Amino acid sequence: MKVEPKKEHLWLQKLVGEWTYEHEAEMEPGKITKITGTEVVRPMGDLWVLCEARGEMPGGSMGHMMWTFGYDSQKKAFGGTFVSSMMEYMWIYHDGTLDAEERVLTLPTEGPDFSVEGKISQYRDIFELKSHDERILRAEMLGQDGKWTEVLRQTYRRTK
Secondary structure, eight states: OOOOOHHHHHHHGOOOOOOEEEEEEETTTTTEEEEEHHHHEEEEETEEEEEEEEEEESSSOOEEEEEEEEEETTEEEEEEEEEEESSSSSSSEEEEOOOTSEEEEEEHHHHEEETTTTOOOEEEEEEEEEETEEEEEEEEEEESSEEEEEEEEEEEEOOO
C-alpha cells in the first residue's frame, strides 16, 4: 500500500532537524527558573515525524519525551501522541488543524488536571513556526470558565 504524501504531510517535514528549547517555570512561588533541553525530530517516511526530547524538568530531574505527528487524509485532520518519562498518561492528539497561513498547528487533546486528582481536562498544544530556525510550543488548558489559559510556552531554535 503506497500513500502519496499530501501538503499536510510535507508541512510536518519542516520540523525535521535538531533543536534546543527553553522555557521559564515557576519552581516555587515567586522563583522563576529557566528550563532547557534538546530535541531531535526525524522523519518516518514522508508521512510521519518522530520528535524525541531530553531536558531538565521542574525540580531539577531529567526527563525524556516523545511525540508522534501525522496527518489522516480521510479525516482531514492531524493527530499524534505524546509520552513522557515523568508520567504514565499517554496524550492522544486528534482533530488537529493547520491555520490558513500554514504556520500554526493546533492539536486538541485531553489529559490529567494537575490541580484536581482524578479529573480529566481539555488541552490544546499549539505549534507555531516563526521561521525555518525558530518555533514556539504553547500548551493551553480549558478552564471551568470556558477560557483557555496558557500553561506552558517553549521556544525552540534549530541547531542542524
